[in-house]
Amino acid sequence: MDTNLPEWRREGDELRRTVTAPDFPTAIRIVDEIAVRAEELNHHPDIDIRWRTLHLTLTTHDAGGLTDLDFTLAAVIDDIAARHGA
Ligand SMILES: C[C@H](O)[C@H](O)[C@H]1CNC2=NC(N)=NC(=O)C2=N1
Structure with missing residues (x-):
């Protein structure tokens, strides 16, 4: 990646990452925090x-590709995942 997002891979116009939580309830809490x-x-x-x-x-x-918002949200998701041991 051209940014400091080693957990993410670029596929065409998308960034993708897999997050493995310790258990299902934690995975749902991660989703809930991401939603906020x-x-x-x-x-x-x-x-x-x-x-x-x-x-x-x-x-x-809306832009038909990646924008700064995608990289910002990727970093936000990394922080949430890390705080939940994922
Ligand atoms: C109208 C509203 O701003 C748009 O639909 C927003 C909402 N959330 C969005 N999320 C994402 N990932 N891409 C978008 O283009 C987008 N557009």
Whole structure:
């Protein structure tokens, strides 16, 4: 990555990251915290929940590609995940 986001991979116009939480309730708490911050930023990830594993995809639909908001939200998600031991 060209930014300091080693957990994320770039696939076309998207950033993707997998988060593995310690257990399912923690995974849901992570999603809930992401939801709060996503609303504040008015920027929303696609989230696929599989037991304690979250597959997150970021892109800016309005722009048809990646913008600063995607990289900002990626860093926010990294912080939330780290605080939950994920
Ligand atoms: C109208 C509103 O600002 C847009 O629909 C926002 C909402 N959240 C969004 N989230 C994401 N990931 N991409 C967008 O383009 C986007 N657009």
